[in-house]
Amino acid sequence: xxxxxxxxxxxxxxxxxxxxxxxxxxxxxxxxxxxxxxxxxxxxxxxxxxxxxxxxxxxxxxxxxxxxxxxxxxxxxxxxxxxxxxxxxxxxxxxxxxxxxxxxxxxxxxxxxxxxxxxxxxxxxxxxxx
Amino acid sequence: xxxxxxxxxxxxxxxxxxxxxxxxxxxxxxxxxxxxxxxxxxxxxxxxxxxxxxxxxxxxxxxxxxxxxxxxxxxxxxxxxxxxxxxxxxxxxxxxxxxxxxxxxxxxxxxxxxxxxxxxxxxxxxxxxxxxxxxxxxxxxxxxxxxxxxxxxxxxxxxxxxxxxxxxxxxxxxxxxxxxxxxxxxxxxxxxxxxxxxxxxxxxxxxxxxxxxxxxxxxxxxxxxxxxxxxxxxxxxxxxxxxxxxxxxxxxxxxxxxxxxxxxxxxxxxxxxxxxxxxxxxxxxxxxxxxxxxxxxxxxxxxxxxxxxxxxxxxxxxxxxxxxxxxxxxxxxxxxxxxxxxxxxxxxxxxxxxxxxxxxxxxxxxxxxxxxxxxxxxxxxxxxxxxxxxxxxxxxxxxxxxxxxxxxxxxxxxxxxxxxxxxxxxxxxxxxxxxxxxxxxxxxxxxxxxxxxxxxxxxxxxxxxxxxxxxxxxxxxxxxxxxxxxxxxxxxxxxxxxxx
Amino acid sequence: xxxxxxxxxxxxxxxxxxxxxxxxxxxxxxxxxxxxxxxxxxxxxxxxxxxxxxxxxxxxxxxxxxxxxxxxxxxxxxxxxxxxxxxxxxxxxxxxxxxxxxxxxxxxxxxxxxxxxxxxxxxxxxxxxxxxxxxxxxxxxxxxxxxxxxxxxxxxxxxxxxxxxxxxxxxxxxxxxxxxxxxxxxxxxxxxxxxxxxxxxxxxxxxxxxxxxxxxxxxxxxxxxxxxxx
Numbered sequence: 001x002x003x004x005x006x007x008x009x010x011x012x013x014x015x016x017x018x019x020x021x022x023x024x025x026x027x028x029x030x031x032x033x034x035x036x037x038x039x040x041x042x043x044x045x046x047x048x049x050x051x052x053x054x055x056x057x058x059x060x061x062x063x064x065x066x067x068x069x070x071x072x073x074x075x076x077x078x079x080x081x082x083x084x085x086x087x088x089x090x091x092x093x094x095x096x097x098x099x100x101x102x103x104x105x106x107x108x109x110x111x112x113x114x115x116x117x118x119x120x121x122x123x124x125x126x127x128x129x130x
Numbered sequence: 131x132x133x134x135x136x137x138x139x140x141x142x143x144x145x146x147x148x149x150x151x152x153x154x155x156x157x158x159x160x161x162x163x164x165x166x167x168x169x170x171x172x173x174x175x176x177x178x179x180x181x182x183x184x185x186x187x188x189x190x191x192x193x194x195x196x197x198x199x200x201x202x203x204x205x206x207x208x209x210x211x212x213x214x215x216x217x218x219x220x221x222x223x224x225x226x227x228x229x230x231x232x233x234x235x236x237x238x239x240x241x242x243x244x245x246x247x248x249x250x251x252x253x254x255x256x257x258x259x260x261x262x263x264x265x266x267x268x269x270x271x272x273x274x275x276x277x278x279x280x281x282x283x284x285x286x287x288x289x290x291x292x293x294x295x296x297x298x299x300x301x302x303x304x305x306x307x308x309x310x311x312x313x314x315x316x317x318x319x320x321x322x323x324x325x326x327x328x329x330x331x332x333x334x335x336x337x338x339x340x341x342x343x344x345x346x347x348x349x350x351x352x353x354x355x356x357x358x359x360x361x362x363x364x365x366x367x368x369x370x371x372x373x374x375x376x377x378x379x380x381x382x383x384x385x386x387x388x389x390x391x392x393x394x395x396x397x398x399x400x401x402x403x404x405x406x407x408x409x410x411x412x413x414x415x416x417x418x419x420x421x422x423x424x425x426x427x428x429x430x431x432x433x434x435x436x437x438x439x440x441x442x443x444x445x446x447x448x449x450x451x452x453x454x455x456x457x458x459x460x461x462x463x464x465x466x467x468x469x470x471x472x473x474x475x476x477x478x479x480x481x482x483x484x485x486x487x488x489x490x491x492x493x494x495x496x497x498x499x500x501x502x503x504x505x506x507x508x509x510x511x512x513x514x515x516x517x518x519x520x521x522x523x524x525x526x527x528x529x530x531x532x533x534x535x536x537x538x539x540x541x542x543x544x545x546x547x548x549x550x551x552x553x554x555x556x557x558x559x560x561x562x563x564x565x566x567x568x569x570x571x572x573x574x575x576x577x578x579x580x581x582x583x584x585x586x587x588x589x590x591x592x593x594x595x596x597x598x599x600x601x602x603x604x605x606x607x608x609x610x611x612x613x614x615x616x617x618x619x620x621x622x623x624x625x626x627x628x629x630x
Numbered sequence: 631x632x633x634x635x636x637x638x639x640x641x642x643x644x645x646x647x648x649x650x651x652x653x654x655x656x657x658x659x660x661x662x663x664x665x666x667x668x669x670x671x672x673x674x675x676x677x678x679x680x681x682x683x684x685x686x687x688x689x690x691x692x693x694x695x696x697x698x699x700x701x702x703x704x705x706x707x708x709x710x711x712x713x714x715x716x717x718x719x720x721x722x723x724x725x726x727x728x729x730x731x732x733x734x735x736x737x738x739x740x741x742x743x744x745x746x747x748x749x750x751x752x753x754x755x756x757x758x759x760x761x762x763x764x765x766x767x768x769x770x771x772x773x774x775x776x777x778x779x780x781x782x783x784x785x786x787x788x789x790x791x792x793x794x795x796x797x798x799x800x801x802x803x804x805x806x807x808x809x810x811x812x813x814x815x816x817x818x819x820x821x822x823x824x825x826x827x828x829x830x831x832x833x834x835x836x837x838x839x840x841x842x843x844x845x846x847x848x849x850x851x852x853x854x855x856x857x858x859x860x
Contacts, residue, residue, distance in 0.1 A: 039357030040821065042167060042214065042513035047359040073357055075821050167773035184847030214773055297757050298767050301712055304750050308719055311743055319739040322722050345793075347772075352785045352820055356776035517774060519831070522816035525789065529796055529812060530805070530839055534849045542797035546790065557781070558708050559767020580737045588736030 001092035002068075004032045006082055006116070009045070009052040012097035012129040017056060019127045020095040021063045029092060030066035036081045039073040047073070079115030086120050098126045133263055140485030144493050149192055152185075153490055156193035157497045160200020164207070165509045167214050168520055171201035172456035173347060176339035177524070179464055180531035187468045188483050192490040194461055196498075199251060199491065201457075202400075202437050203498050204509065206243040210236060210429070211363050211510050219400035219436040222408045226421065226428030231363045233424045240368035242378045242426055243433040244502045249379075250386040250434035251495040254441030257390050259488060262477075265449040269474035274582040275595030279602040281575035284452050286606050287396040289564045302560040305551070306568020309333060316577065328540045333548075335463035337532045338569055341545045342562060343460070344528040346552015348521045353553075355517060368503050378430040381411050385434030392435075393442025396454045400439040407431035441491065448472060448484060451574070459566045466570075702766045709758040716750030719743050788819030804854020809836035 005020035007013045017033065024031045033056055037047035048056070053069060060067040072081050086094060098113040106114070117124050143149065163174045174197055182190035205220035210227035223243065230239040272280070289299035312322045313332025323329040370378070385407040392398035411427040412418060421428055446452040451473035453459035465472045470480055477484055502509075532545040555562060579593065586592025594600070608615065723743035769777055792815030799808040813832035814825075822828060840860065843849045853860050 037359040038516070039359045040355075040516040040518060041359060042208075042212065042515075042517075043510070044359035044514070073359065075357055077823070180849070181843075181847060184849055295760070295765065295767060297753065297760050297765070300749075301708070301753050301757060304712070304746060304753055305715065307746050308715060308743075308750070311719070311746065315739040317739050320726070321739055321743055322719065324722075349786055349789060350770065351772060351774045352789055353781040353783075354775045354777060354779050355782070355785070355820065356774050356779075358776075516822060518817045518820035518822035521820055522813050522822075523835070525793060525816050526809060526813045526835060527839075529793065529800075530809065530843075530851065533800060533805075534843060534851065537850070537852070539797050539801055542793075542800065546793055546797070549793075550790075553786075554708070554711075556770040558702075558705060559769055560708075562770075576742050579742075583737050 001027070001029050001090050002032045003027065003029050003093045003095060004034060004082065004085060004091045005095040006078060006097070007033045007035045007048065007056065008097070009035075009048045010097075010129075012099060012127075015129050016095050016097040016127045017059065019125060021060065021065055023093055023095065023125065024065045025063070027092065030068065031060060032085075032089075032091070033060070033067065033069040034072070034078075034082060034085065035070070036072040036074075036076075036078045038075055038077065040075065046078075047071075077112060077115070079112045079119065082116055083119045086122055091122055093123050093125060094120050095125045095127060098128060133259060136481060136485040137259060137489060139482065140487075140489030141492075143188065143482065143486040144192060144489045149189060149486075149490070150493070152189045152193045153196050153494050154497055156196020157200040157203075157494050157501060158196075159193075160197035161204040161207075161498065161501060161509060162200075162512055163197065164201040164204020165512050166204075166515070166520065167208060168347075168351060168517065169524070170343075170347075170456075171198055172339075172460050173343040173524070174201070175457055175460045175464070176336070176343045177527050177531055179336045179339065179460070179467065180534045182464070183467070183534070187470065188486045190464065190468070191461075191483070191487045192494075194464060195487055195490050196494040198440055198457055198461070199437065199494050200498055202251075202440050203244065203247050203502055205436075206247070206429075206433050207240065207502070207506055207509050208513070210239045210243065211506075212513065219404055219439070220433075221401070222404040222432040223429055223436075225408070226425050229422070229424035230426065230429065231424075235424060235426075236363050237368045238370050238374050238426060239424075239429050240506045241370040241503065242374060242430045244368060244499060244506075245370070246378060246382040246385065246430045246434040247437040248495055248499040249382045250389060250438040251441060251498075252492065253383075253386050254390045254393075254438035255488065255491045255495065258441050258444055258491070261394075262445055262449050265445060266474045266477045269450050272474075272598060273595045274578045274585070275593050276598045276602070277578040278575060278582055278593060279595070279599040279606075280450065280452065281571050281578065283602050283606050283609075284396050284454075284567060284571060285564070285575070286609050288454075288567050289561075290609050290612070291396075295559065298558070298560045299564050302555060302562070303564035303568045305560075306565035307572040309338065309565075310569045310572030311576075316580070328536075328538065328544075332573075333544060334535050334541070335466060335570065336535050337541050337545055338548060339460050339463055339566070340528045340532050341548025342552040342566060343456070344524050345545055345549025346556065346562075348524045348528070349549055349553045350556040352521055355521075364507075368506055374426055377417075377426050380414075381407070381427045381431035382434040384410060384414075385431040386438040388431075389435035389438030389440075390442040393439030393454065394445045395442075396446065396452060398439070398442075399455055400436045403435040403439050404432035407435040444491075448476060448487075449474060451476075453567060453570065456563055456566060459563070459570055463570055702761070705761045705766065706758065709754045709761065712750050712757060713754035716747045716754060718747075719750065720747035723747065785819050785821070789816055792816050792819060800854075801852055802854060804856050804860075805851035806833075806836045806840050806856055806860065807854060809839065 003020050003024045005016050007017055020031050020033075035048045035053075037044040039047075048071065053071075056069060057067070074081070082094060085091065094116065096113055096116055101111055113126065117126065144153065159174065159178070160171065163169045163171060175194055178193070178197070182193065202219065205215060206223050206227065209215045209220040209224035210231050213224050213228035215221045215224045227239045227243065230236065285303055289303045290296050308322070312329055313320070314330050315321050320330060385403075388403040388407045388410070389400065392403040393400065408428055408431060411425075411431040412421045415421065415425060415427050417425060443454050443458045446454055447458045447462060451462065451471070453462045462472055470476065470483070528545065529542060532541050533539070535541060552562065555565065582595070583589070583592045594603075720743070723740050771777060792812050795815065796808045796812040799811065810829070810832040813835055814828050817828045817832070840851050843851050
């Protein structure tokens with residue numbers, strides 16, 4: 001069993017990562033860090049770059065948790081990617097960060113968090129940025 | 131000092147609120163386009179052609195000049211912050227510029243690029259003012275045979291000098307010439323219209339330009355859409371220290387010296403001078419060890435060179451009516467859309483328009499500096515637009531513009547056919563520039579050729595005029611035979627020199 | 631399972647240079663992830679793992695320059711097309727164009743098309759010889775063009791479809807509706823799946839362009855069925 005965390009290089013993502021590490025220790029399971037981008041814009045601030053990933057790995061190593069970091073760029077939304085991984089692999093818990101969204105914003109932009117909450121077949125831990 | 135008075139007149143025309151607004155609009159659009167790697171200035175001017183039909187010619191050209199210069203500026207921002215050259219002329223800038231940015235000197239790299247572009251653009255525009263009138267005086271002395279020869283030279287040089295394969299270049303040129311033939315010719319006969327009344331006036335240049343550049347390019351990119359997301363290096367307000375100024379000003383001037391003449395020569399372009407400037411700066415630098423790790427000279431020189439070449443391009447376009455790159459070709463098409471014939475007579479017939487255009491180049495350059503120095507981080511945000519919107523938008527505006535020209539759906543089908551032609555040419559490596567030059571210059575070359583033969587009563591010697599046409603034909607022969615000359619003359623000579 | 635990082639291939643980070651640009655020294659090596667891990671996650675479902683990712687390791691800019699593994703026979707189609715155009719131009723010039731010879735214009739409208747037609751036939755022949763000898767045109771590179779991918783015909787055909795729908799409907803339904811379909815359809819074809827957002831953008835763009843053209847520039851786009859409402 002694995003704890004999956006949807007990571008983005010932002011305070012929200014860092015909060016999710018910390019929560020995932022905590023859960024992994026508690027459950028004595030490894031952490032799977034997932035970071036994705038649709039890759040359709042020249043720049044995607046949610047796609048982690050080398051320094052971000054180095055920091056993530058350092059944090060995981062410092063915590064002594066077995067881990068696996070996976071980056072995907074296949075033109076799909078993060079919700080689709082996470083649902084697929086959860087369905088294919090042995091995931092016990094999904095950790096994601098959530099933030100406030102206005103109804104109009106949700107209508108226009110869609111909500112990845114909502115997609116994941118509703119579609120993932122395992123428990124989801126939703127974390128807010130501190 | 132007639133020209134100075136004319137130029138001052140031109141400034142007076144540009145400095146009206148409405149015209150300044152169009153200049154601002156032009157540089158804004160141009161910079162945005164330059165920043166976005168997928169869209170080039172030629173495509174933008176093509177897309178905006180129909181929009182300008184409701185404007186005064188002067189306003190349209192003020193805007194085009196802004197787009198042209200703005201595109202050159204914008205390319206550097208992406209090169210430096212993203213290591214993604216927005217235009218092929220900023221490829222060299224990316225080498226040192228991105229290294230500087232990664233080393234935390236993004237602000238200085240952007241500043242030297244922007245100020246260097248301003249310096250080079252201004253000097254090159256001054257050169258344009260100085261050089262163009264003599265060229266015009268010379269061009270007026272040319273007769274129809276000389277013009278015919280000159281256009282043949284333009285065909286041959288864009289076809290044989292650029293690009294890897296001459297066969298493919300000539301194939302593209304011939305296709306362009308054939309498209310140019312479509313319509314009613316000067317003697318009133320319908321050619322290649324196949325009885326379609328919509329083709330009687332020929333294919334509108336707007337539809338051709340939009341079809342080949344916008345639709346063709348969008349389809350080609352859609353076929354191989356890249357998935358990639360980078361990271362913009364965060365940057366504050368661009369600035370330079372004293373040391374940076376000291377190291378930048380000479381490369382700016384040298385870059386200008388490289389860029390201007392190359393822009394003015396057919397097939398010179400902006401790529402070669404930027405490269406030459408880079409190599410020169412590397413050789414002359416007091417800090418050669420910094421090259422490859424973020425040397426400011428390697429940004430300053432090439433950026434100056436590419437802006438100077440943009441100004442240089444305008445010399446043959448305005449003075450003789452010869453486009454030397456794709457953007458100039460489309461601007462030439464725009465002139466024709468207004469019924470204005472570029473060439474030596476332009477300066478006498480449309481004197482006020484030309485000098486307004488030239489004055490607007492100075493103003494546009496200044497606006498660009500003001501716009502780019504503080505706003506570089508804002509421009510970088512444009513890169514977050516997903517590619518699907520970008521290319522869907524191009525198709526959207528292309529359709530709208532092509533329809534608006536004649537308000538007939540027929541043009542949309544024509545647009546698609548031309549887009550598919552552009553797609554096929556990109557797939558098989560047929561260069562685009564000869565095609566577009568062929569379409570635009572073809573009918574004029576035929577006109578001059580027929581005029582020349584009229585004078586001689588149909589005898590072929592009518593195509594040979596004064597010494598100028600001999601010189602041009604000789605140049606054409608050298609360009610055409612260059613592979614043979616290279617093999618049998620240059621290489622043995624070089625060999626002898628080495629052994630001696 | 632400890633400390634493993636997989637990332638998509640980073641080879642694309644280098645600017646892909648257009649062919650006209652001379653070779654430039656001192657380019658950085660692409661910051662490629664280790665080959666062993668780069669391929670693993672990259673492969674899409676349905677494509678074989680491992681070998682499929684191999685071409686991704688090479689610099690994308692060089693992909694076009696590498697010798698093609700097999701001759702590009704589709705190029706003969708280009709030769710045929712050129713010859714066809716050449717024949718058509720000659721046919722048109724010799725049969726359809728009337729001869730309007732007068733003293734003021736001794737050349738007339740015919741010779742130029744005939745000359746072009748003949749040159750096209752000649753070029754088609756030379757082209758064919760070049761292809762037979764193994765010549766190949768380099769597909770145009772570009773920042774958004776990933777030449778390591780095969781041509782995505784589905785996307786291209788969908789785009790052409792959206793384009794044709796617009797061309798057919800523009801006079802009947804009007805620009806606001808047909809333009810909306812064009813933008814929305816193109817965004818869909820290009821792989822964007824935010825249907826609601828795309829629809830809002832498409833409608834906004836169509837309305838803005840409609841009014842800008844009609845009021846600001848005096849060029850009328852057709853209102854179609856929305857005549858009177860807009």
